Amino acid sequence: MDPSDTFLQQLTEHQTQLKGFILASLGHEADSQDVLQRTNLVLWKKAGEFRTDAAFLPWALGVARYEVLAFLRDRQRDHLIFDPDVVELMADAAQQQATELPDRLRALRTCLRQVPKKNLQLLNLRYVHGQSIRQVAEATGRTDDSVKSLLLRIRKRLGQCIEQRLAEQSD
Amino acid sequence: MNRHDSHSQKLDELDSLLLDALDGALSNTARERLNTLLRDDASLREHAAARLQEEVLLREELRTAEVAHLFDDEMPLPLHIELPEPEAYGSNHRWRWFAALAGCVLLAAAVRLVLVQAKTTPRALPDGLIAVDDQDNRFTVAQPDRLAVITRTINVDWQPNSLRPDMSGTLGPGHLQIASGLLQVEFFSGARLILEGPADFQLVSPMQAVCHYGKLRAMVPPQAHGFRVASAAIDVVDLGTEFGMQIDQDGQGEVHVLDGQVALRDPTGQADEQLLDDGAAVRFTSNGQFHEITSNRHAFIGDAYLSQLEANHQAQRYQIWHAESQKLRADPAALFYANFEDSDPTNRLVHNDAANRLTSDGAIVGCHWAQGRWPGKGAIEFKRISDRVRVNLPGRHRAITFVAWVRIEGFDRWLSSLVLTDEWRQGGLHWQLSDAGEIILGVHGHGNHFSPQVLSPADLGRWIHLATVIDPGTVTHYLDGRPVYTKRIRHARPFELNAAELGNWTPGPSITDNRIRSLNGRLDELGIFSRAFTDEEVAAMFAAGAPG
Numbered sequence: 001m002d003p004s005d006t007f008l009q010q011l012t013e014h015q016t017q018l019k020g021f022i023l024a025s026l027g028h029e030a031d032s033q034d035v036l037q038r039t040n041l042v043l044w045k046k047a048g049e050f051r052t053d054a055a056f057l058p059w060a061l062g063v064a065r066y067e068v069l070a071f072l073r074d075r076q077r078d079h080l081i082f083d084p085d086v087v088e089l090m091a092d093a094a095q096q097q098a099t100e101l102p103d104r105l106r107a108l109r110t111c112l113r114q115v116p117k118k119n120l121q122l123l124n125l126r127y128v129h130g131q132s133i134r135q136v137a138e139a140t141g142r143t144d145d146s147v148k149s150l151l152l153r154i155r156k157r158l159g160q161c162i163e164q165r166l167a168e169q170s171d
Numbered sequence: 172m173n174r175h176d177s178h179s180q181k182l183d184e185l186d187s188l189l190l191d192a193l194d195g196a197l198s199n200t201a202r203e204r205l206n207t208l209l210r211d212d213a214s215l216r217e218h219a220a221a222r223l224q225e226e227v228l229l230r231e232e233l234r235t236a237e238v239a240h241l242f243d244d245e246m247p248l249p250l251h252i253e254l255p256e257p258e259a260y261g262s263n264h265r266w267r268w269f270a271a272l273a274g275c276v277l278l279a280a281a282v283r284l285v286l287v288q289a290k291t292t293p294r295a296l297p298d299g300l301i302a303v304d305d306q307d308n309r310f311t312v313a314q315p316d317r318l319a320v321i322t323r324t325i326n327v328d329w330q331p332n333s334l335r336p337d338m339s340g341t342l343g344p345g346h347l348q349i350a351s352g353l354l355q356v357e358f359f360s361g362a363r364l365i366l367e368g369p370a371d372f373q374l375v376s377p378m379q380a381v382c383h384y385g386k387l388r389a390m391v392p393p394q395a396h397g398f399r400v401a402s403a404a405i406d407v408v409d410l411g412t413e414f415g416m417q418i419d420q421d422g423q424g425e426v427h428v429l430d431g432q433v434a435l436r437d438p439t440g441q442a443d444e445q446l447l448d449d450g451a452a453v454r455f456t457s458n459g460q461f462h463e464i465t466s467n468r469h470a471f472i473g474d475a476y477l478s479q480l481e482a483n484h485q486a487q488r489y490q491i492w493h494a495e496s497q498k499l500r501a502d503p504a505a506l507f508y509a510n511f512e513d514s515d516p517t518n519r520l521v522h523n524d525a526a527n528r529l530t531s532d533g534a535i536v537g538c539h540w541a542q543g544r545w546p547g548k549g550a551i552e553f554k555r556i557s558d559r560v561r562v563n564l565p566g567r568h569r570a571i572t573f574v575a576w577v578r579i580e581g582f583d584r585w586l587s588s589l590v591l592t593d594e595w596r597q598g599g600l601h602w603q604l605s606d607a608g609e610i611i612l613g614v615h616g617h618g619n620h621f622s623p624q625v626l627s628p629a630d631l632g633r634w635i636h637l638a639t640v641i642d643p644g645t646v647t648h649y650l651d652g653r654p655v656y657t658k659r660i661r662h663a664r665p666f667e668l669n670a671a672e673l674g675n676w677t678p679g680p681s682i683t684d685n686r687i688r689s690l691n692g693r694l695d696e697l698g699i700f701s702r703a704f705t706d707e708e709v710a711a712m713f714a715a716g717a718p719g
Contacts, residue, residue: 009659021224024219027219027223081192081205082205090216093217094223094224112233120233127234133194148190155190156183
């Protein structure tokens with residue numbers, strides 16, 4: 001198989017894992033998007049170095065990690081969510097979880113089926129249409145606090161369901 | 172309070188802090204608390220990392236489901252694609268072409284991919300309008316170093332290390348190096364240049380450039396007075412409207428004032444500035460000595476001649492496209508192929524030009540005829556939300572290729588239709604674009620394939636080539652002849668398109684969200700084929716049909 005064949009395919013397949021890793025390391029949506037773009041650019045530039053028999057994910061995560069740290073170094077940002085030392089710790093935690101992300105996705109899919117339709121619509125507003133809590137509150141005629149606490153409850157239940165499924169899988 | 176309770180309280184606190192962080196609503200105190208929690212406890216970090224990664228998963232999963240109508244009872248989760256075993260992926264030949272691409276082309280595509288992503292921002296409202304007057308602004312903010320745009324290219328032979336425009340034609344600082352051909356460069360200041368190869372021309376700022384060698388004609392409107400072309404021997408500052416300049420590779424050359432006035436300056440600052448008026452010309456040596464010569468305004472290519480060259484060039488491009496179009500017409504797998512050559516405004520049918528005539532003509536509803544990629548070449552324009560072309564595509568097919576030349580005028584809402592089968596039924600395919608610049612193929616019973624965000628506001632108003640190929644083993648999206656997304660799938664069921672629409676959609680009554688998906692733009696070639704095109708075929712169609 002041609003190297004660039006494998007490369008484009010691998011890059012497509014691992015976008016979610018790269019996004020997840022970077023967001024978990026930075027905790028900031030827009031910054032993560034920036035770093036993902038830089039990471040993709042570097043990966044493209046290095047496509048020639050990629051060996052088809054090597055594992056793509058560890059290689060790509062290595063690049064992503066470097067770009068996360070470079071991002072911290074290059075920019076004195078006042079809106080950073082995590083302190084630089086916490087970024088490193090979070091990157092370690094996220095790196096360990098990155099390989100199990102496909103399992104997590106499968107679990108999430110199953111768990112989403114148990115979410116009542118009404119709550120799904122709320123998730124939809126937030127995750128499909130990217131609305132802030134304030135915007136969701138306005139759109140649904142609730143208070144900010146009630147939207148936030150509902151979201152937290154839905155996410156907590158989903159999270160618990162996912163962890164339970166992952167634990168079952170690993171038995 | 173026991174230890175367990177306090178841990179679970181910390182988890183709740185952490186979740187709440189993370190939600191605020193993602194919402195941009197984290198106070199300084201809360202931020203410090205969040206960092207302390209994470210710094211001190213590895214299990215909290217694991218929890219936070221998992222929740223944050225789930226943010227990404229949720230977004231992708233729900234978004235994928237949303238296009239395919241999550242709330243439509245016939246379309247339950249899950250929607251994603253199962254991967255087959257690697258050996259099931261057998262279409263190696265598709266990629267030889269890709270391998271043949273020179274590194275710089277690959278890199279250009281990559282830079283494009285990344286730049287484009289940088290230019291798009293997440294939508295803020297459901298079915299939100301991206302305001303048109305907002306777009307230029309976002310574009311310049313995201314690309315602060317852009318300073319000029321290439322608006323005409325005629326037979327340009329680029330040097331390997333030359334600065335190249337991105338696909339929207341814009342340029343940052345750097346050296347434009349061409350071996351031959353003509354380029355029209357418009358600086359953001361308003362200054363316009365016609366550059367003749369061979370040339371090495373360096374863009375410095377919207378008001379300044381350096382000509383190392385080559386020939387140029389500069390047209391400078393009042394807004395850009397003071398526009399300066401520097402060289403090793405002499406600096407030319409425009410004070411009027413138009414001048415020509417020509418420099419040899421050894422640094423000597425000529426300046427001709429065609430209209431208005433220019434100032435000649437010594438780059439070392441030793442000699443006095445000299446003003447040169449309309450009709451005057453000088454020849455200068457590489458050390459900056461100059462003397463007057465007779466002006467020759469015909470030595471520099473002007474607008475009229477450029478237009479004529481361009482018309483000839485376009486006629487050639489049209490011929491090349493026409494020959495390729497005849498091949499596509501003759502393809503036995505053509506289910507529907509329209510090249511929109513028949514642009515009689517009274518015609519309310521889109522002629523199916525496929526030689527085999529497997530399907531009837533398309534019926535135009537509301538749309539008007541408009542100009543296509545070249546003068547005299549037709550296209551159909553979709554403007555109102557009711558505009559559409561209805562087609563009927565019978566049969567069951569193992570593979571489908573969609574190809575189109577489109578000019579998008581705006582993304583009016585989340586989804587814009589290219590080809591959508593009516594409602595959302597067994598065997599149906601939905602080929603559409605999102606306002607985030609993604610190419611999407613929805614496969615009934617199977618899920619949606621989103622390309623990366625490959626289109627940006629800079630792509631609005633230019634002709635782009637889109638293609639998507641699906642066979643039982645692979646889905647691939649292409650922009651301008653290059654693959655931008657490819658995914659292995661396993662999809663044994665045949666596609667049954669039947670009644671479908673170009674540029675719009677007739678949803679079923681059960682569908683409540685995102686019912687309006689009308690296209691805002693023009694279509695001047697469209698093909699639907701019941702076989703999988705190879706990379707080479709898509710690239711060839713792009714190369715033959717590119718208007719530039």
